[in-house]
Amino acid sequence: MTTLTLNPSTMQKPQIQIKRVYKHPAEKVWTALTSPDALADWLMKTVDFKLEVGTTFQFQDKPQGGWDGIVHCKILSLDQPHSISYSWQASGMKNPTTVNWQIKEIAPNETLLTLSHNGFEGVSGWVTKQILNFGWKGMLKKKLTKHLAI
Amino acid sequence: MRRDPWQALADPTRRQIIEVLSKSPQTVNTIAENFAISRPAISKQLKILEKSALVTIEKQGRERVCTLTLAPLQEVQIWVQQYEAFWLKKLDKLDDYLKKEG
Known part of the structure; x- marks a missing residue:
């Protein structure tokens, strides 16, 4: 019988929140997040991107590790130059997830960017297979190390 | 389902x-x-x-x-960790982009 570890983080719905401060004005960060040319440079190439609530667009990248390279998105809300959120559904996701960007100028030429990505509910069978094939071992080891360090 | x-x-x-x-x-x-x-x-x-x-x-x-x-929970957790790594990398690239643009 395998021993299962119950830790509080396992019992909570996982979500991502990352904060970064960039030494640039908010307007510039906003443009980097919302112009197709900029997005193609640092994130992914876009198809049919339009800065309008309700617009559906795609992010496209090289297919890799079983992923077809396409993310289907829809702009959910816009508040220029403070926030933008869109749905994010890559192949293998059961439900679309949500990506939200908050931009706040905290000082001249200093912008706090907060990225939230949530709504991770379940993965389809093949994603699990990919994880089991490529990621599981390494990730589990890392998690275990983290767990032991506490 | x-x-x-x-x-x-x-x-x-x-x-x-x-x-x-x-x-x-x-x-x-x-x-x-x-x-x-x-x-x-x-x-x-x-x-x-x-x-x-x-x-x-x-x-x-x-x-x-x-x-x-706990496999269903662990599956999703590992998946989310992979996404987190993806975003951390992309946010570094955003920094590079902003610097490049001057």
């Missing part, structure tokens, strides 16, 4: 059942002994956990034995 495992965990009774089962597999009757609520009520909660694939219920003679599996 499988239920969202986190939704299944939102309920305090179900979380307690998970705690009880984390030690070892138990029969429905032994689980029920840990709770003040009725056995049918416990069975109902166990069914929800079974639908979320967090618990498997197996008939052994006259007893039904419940076993916990």
